[in-house]
Amino acid sequence: MRVTKRVAAALLCAAMLVSSTACSGGSGSSSVSAGSAAGSTAASDTGTGSSKYKKFITVDVFDSQANYQGKQSGWFAKIVKDKFNMExxxxxxxxxxxGDTLFQTRSAAGDLGDLILTGANNGRLSTMVKAGLLADMTDLMKNEKNISNYSSAITETNKLASKTGMWAIPSQISSQTADTPSEGLDPTFGPYVRWDAYKKAGYPEMKSMxxxxxxxxxxxxxxxxxxxxKKTYAVSLFKDWDDNMMNNAKQPTCLYGYDEMGFVLAKADGSDYQSIVDSNSIYNKVLKLFFKANQMGLVDPESTSQNYDTLNSKYKDGQVLYSPWPWLGQAAYNTTEHKQAGKGFMLAPIDDMKIFSYGCVPNGNPSNCISIGSKAEDPQRLADFIDWLYSPEGIEDTMGAGPKGLTWEMKDGKPALTEFGKKAQLGGDATLPASYGGGSWKDGVSQLNFNTVTPVDIDPETKSTYSYTMWDSVLSENTTALDTDWQKKMGTKTTIDYLKKHDMLMVAPGSGYAAPEVSSDIATLRNQCxxxxxADSWKMIFAKDENEFNSLLKDMQTTVKGLGYDQVLAVDMKDAKDQQTARETIMKTNGSSASSK
Structure with missing residues (x-):
């Protein structure tokens, strides 16, 4: 899995295995008319779950980006129940x-889910359409007012299907230019450290990785x-997101402008393309870095066996001192109490870094889309739900500050967090009032991990960004001991401002490029390689000495070459260069220089 730019609050919550309750039904047709769903009404109706939707249903959501399994609970579950009478x-x-095992298993059974959140790239959308797994949403969406605002992006994504229709709606659709950083105040990647530990160490300078x-x-x-x-470690790793390579080893490559395309690491500006198994690749440089760190006792020995949930709990306890992403270390540890004590994760500069940043995607991101399953019991209700997700209210509830009136309100014409919102969003957690279902704020956040738009896009109702961290009212409260010490040392107010000021950001224009489907032979070779x-990447990090490290590297290179690695690499290299062409093309029509003409 790529760790995307828009990883939401769902990542903070524990991954739980809860038994599934299937609620699929219906005819199994891949095309469903707007009036065919029993119990549905027109999209313009404003009834609640008890009046508009008479029958309570459970909706199976196949979600490739989710890091939680089971029933959505808490305040977001209550909103879904009240509005749509469903869970x-x-x-x-x-x-x-x-991996793809669950996708393949459920696809083979003919029922991927009622709602499906997965990628349209690499031929997946075409495959799902051909297999009859998706409903054509054309008629279902014809009266939905919010989705209609994104028709251009939707049309572009559905060109990836093998059949005319509306089969998928992309995520991260943006009204910003393609070279605008999409993440807000902090890029997706960066060298985030426990600033209090960094300060105690004397703010040591870092010239290189x-x-x-x-x-x-x-x-x-x-x-x-x-x-x-408990004993602290600089680095703690996990295997959950490994795919074409060891995901955790890929992250530091992003500090130098690289991101992955299969077995290729490509620089955002198109200046370099590397095969990950090459001895001098930046990927292997990171493996060597982690190997040396382990030799020094800096790597958590439980890394090979823990999952993301266990890792997250360690960050909350302050057991891990380095975070490759702001939304992991900061979200887990930067509570108001910790920040007031001068403790928390902040970016520490490396002189030669040029951090990869995902540009906004005017045509949406096809690598994560939302669709309706062909066997969904009430497809019109699901279309209504999707339309709500793309509404200002839905966006605020799933990826913004939260419910208006609870976490935020308008003050003097601008949005501001309420006292509850400050506790929930800035303080680490809060207990909800009974009217919102009670329980913990964090336990109730949306587990979909699906950003319909980018955080830097503007809410038409507030005239401010959906990302509350960028609100003037929130920025004015960054006066804790942690904030002020970081600001004094760095000479700026925010991370993104520092990186721009020092030319340490490399924005990859958001082209919406989707890699095409590959042949079954290439797919088989890829899986083997x-x-x-x-497996060998993990072994190299925990090798007993440098001789074993080098031996494992050589064995990995020899083995994958024998398995057909070069054939797959040729495909990935072409895709990486085609992606760069797409980025250059979007800049001509939707880049900052083009929009200023």
Missing amino acids: LNIIAPNVAGG DDLLTVWKKMQDAVPKSDSG KQVIV
């Missing part, structure tokens, strides 16, 4: 072993114990 049962490949080792060691020495008294690459 969401999330089926998550990330939790159920990763190799200097992380010295800094990590100094930080571990400065803060040897977690909040609960990536299993070797992932």
Whole structure:
């Protein structure tokens, strides 16, 4: 799995295995008319779950990006129940072993899910349409007012299908230019460290990635114990998201402008394309970095056996001192209490870094789309739900500040967090009032992990970004001991401002490029090769000495070459260069320079 730009609050919650309750029914036709769903009414109706939708249903949601499996609970579940008289049962490949196994199994059974959140690229949309797994939403969506605002992006994505129709709606649709950083105040990737440990170590300078080792060691020495008294580690890893390569080893490559395309690491500006198994690739440089870190006692020895949920709990306890993503370390540990004490994760600069940033995607991101399953019991109700997800209210509830009136309100014509919102969003958690179902705020956030638009897009009702972190009212509250010390040391107010000021950001224009379907032979070769690459990557990090590290690298290279790696690499290299062409094309029509003409 690619760790995408828009990873939402769902990532904060525990992955739980809960028994599935199937609620699929219907004829199994891949095309459903707007009036065929029993109990449905026109999209313009404003009834609640008790009046508009008479029958309560459970909706099976196949969700490739979710990191939680089971019934959605808490305040978001209550909103879904009140509005649509339904509950969401999330089926998550990330939790159920990763990879495509669950997708293949459910596809073979002819019922992927009632709602389907997965990629349209690599021929997947075409495959699902041909297999009759999806409903054609053309008639279902004809009266939906919010979806109609995104018709151009939807049309573009559905060109990837093998048949005319509306089969999928892309995520991350944006009204911003393609070279506008999409993430908000913090890029998706970066060297985020426990700033209090970094400060105790004397704010050591880092000229290159190799200097992380010295800094990590100094930080571990400065803060040897977690909040609960456990041994701290600079680095803690997990396997959940491994795919073409070891995902955790790919992340530091993003500090230098690289992102993945199969077995290729491609720079955002098109200046370099690397095969990951090459001895001098930046991927292998990261493996060597982690190997050395392990030799120094800086890598969590439980890394090979833990999952994301376990890892997240360690961040909450302050047991891990480095985070490759802001939404992991900061979200888990930067509570108001910790920040007031000067503790928390903040970006520490590496002099030669040029961090990869995902540009906004005017045509939407086809690598994560939402569709309706062909066997869904009430497809019109699901179309209504999807339309709501793309409404300002739905966007705020799933990827913004949360429900208006609970977490935020309008003050002097601008949005501001309520006292509850400050506790929930800035303080780490809060207990909800009974009117919202009670329970923990964090336990109730949407587990869909699906961003319909980008956080930097403007809510037409507030005239401010959907990302509350960029609101003037929130920025004015960044006065904790942690904030002020970081700002004084870095000479700027926000991470994104620092990176722009020092030319340390490399934005990949959001082209919406989707890699085409590959032949079954290439797919088979890829699966064989990536299993070797992932397994040997882990072994290399935990090798007993440098001789074993080098031996494992050589064995990996020899083995995958024998399995047909070069054939797959040729495909990925072409896709990477085609993606760059698409980026250059979108810049001509939707880049900042083009829009200013």
